[in-house]
Amino acid sequence: MHAISLQNLTLGYERHPAVHHLSGVFESGSMTAVVGPNGSGKSTLLKGITGLLRPLGGRIDRGRLRTTQIAYLPQRLEVDRSFPITVLDIVILGLWHHIGIFGGMKRMFWEKAAHALCTVGLDGFEARAISDLSGGQFQRVMFARMLLQDSPVVVLDEPFTSIDAQTTRDLFQVIQRWHAENRTIIAVLHDFDQVRAFFPRTLLIARELIGWGETHQVMTEENLLLSRRMSEAWDASAKVCLENGA
């Protein structure tokens, strides 16, 4: 079982909350879209879930799941794409838990990596330098690496922003495969049609929780309007929050 439950969770920077008093559960094997306007704390929430950001308040219960077992795809700008390294070298890092710092490469690992590249539609790209790839191709490489990570929980931060339709369709098939394999999937998305079409569950936030449940119940006009109206302001003189949780 790999449920992740949030208990009165507050995340933020320098005591200012970006996610405020959030409670709920990502059930094991569920597929949840995280939706909200810019600055609503979506990425912050994902950083909290993956353990990269320590909560300001409340807690995240991951059960027996270790944070290093979560496959996490951050927004793309954090990767240096001019680095002189080949596609295969990057993909094979997905096997980090098998190879670690010192482990050698086995024939089986190369085959797995080649197979993952095939799955994302990049067969024959093994020896290419990553600096030669287009944005879409690079995102395919990231997905191939996550395929090898073989994680029970997959966390994606805007995986399809500025990615063309064909690539999005192909990579969506990978996500649906993960869903069929009963992995827990949490993805930040901006395309509401995508969310309505493919994601059974939705979490709508605008710093505060607005709705979390079946997609058609959460993605109502009323809720979306409410999320847009929520303030994005950073109040420098904000008082200490005394609310003790829902």
Place this chain on the structure above:
Amino acid sequence: MGRIGESLPGERRMNHLADFFFSPFQEFTFMRHALVACLALAIGCAPVGMLLVLRRMSLMGDALSHAVLPGAAIGFLVSGLSLYAMTIGGIIVGLTVALLAGAITRFTALREDASFAALYLISLALGVLIISMRGTSVDLIHVLFGTILAVDDPALILIAAITTVTVFTMALIYRPLIVECFDPGFLQSVGGHGTTMHFTFLVLVVLNLVAGFTALGTLMAVGMLMLPAASANFWAKQFWSASMIATLIAMISSYSGLLLSFYMNFPSGPSIILTAGICHAFSVLFGKYGSIYSRHKAGDHLTG
């Protein structure tokens, strides 16, 4: 030198050429010592320099090289122009500055380049102050520009030891070090000890700078790290192949730089670094990837 241009029978001319290229090292022990020291430096400095370039820390290498100065100065104050004392002082102060700057970056909002700059300025001022308290400007010049002709056996052993440590450490932590370079977020998410790798790398930078300054001086040592590495990126597209090329460039510059300084009576440090500079200029102009030539080369476009 004039003899070489004369029209001699082929064999005799070969002899003269060999004389020109090898005799300084056959005849003079200090030249042999200098050459071995520089070749060893090349092996350690090239891959470390490559990582500095790739991590966009080029100027931090420069800052660290200045930061080493007060350590060398204190060593100098305690026991005069002794390479040993100055080296140990340099290592201690260099490591302190590197670790302190690294720690300030990781645990406060100050960016890495700013915290390095702040600490190296403090360190440099302290170094110049200490040297000026005792000693002449000649001594300062020695520390700043190196005295390769005084590389003795202990100094050679020290340089060899540092190179050995560097090469073995790089081999051991090669994988996480590379990943930490281009995708630190991923390394963190799989629990790959990114911070440890970063600090280990800073230690290697300091060790190589100190190894370099006995031979090339504190100002010139960083040249051995940066110039070959900055040139190698024009010739290779993978880290390991670029590192090999950087090592080769560093070795060639060391050898020709030493010859230059021998025949022209130039100081050795600047001669070596200037030779590396010529290699760099050549790479910028005519390198295989991303150079001026490769970007403007004529020819019809390809099919795919």
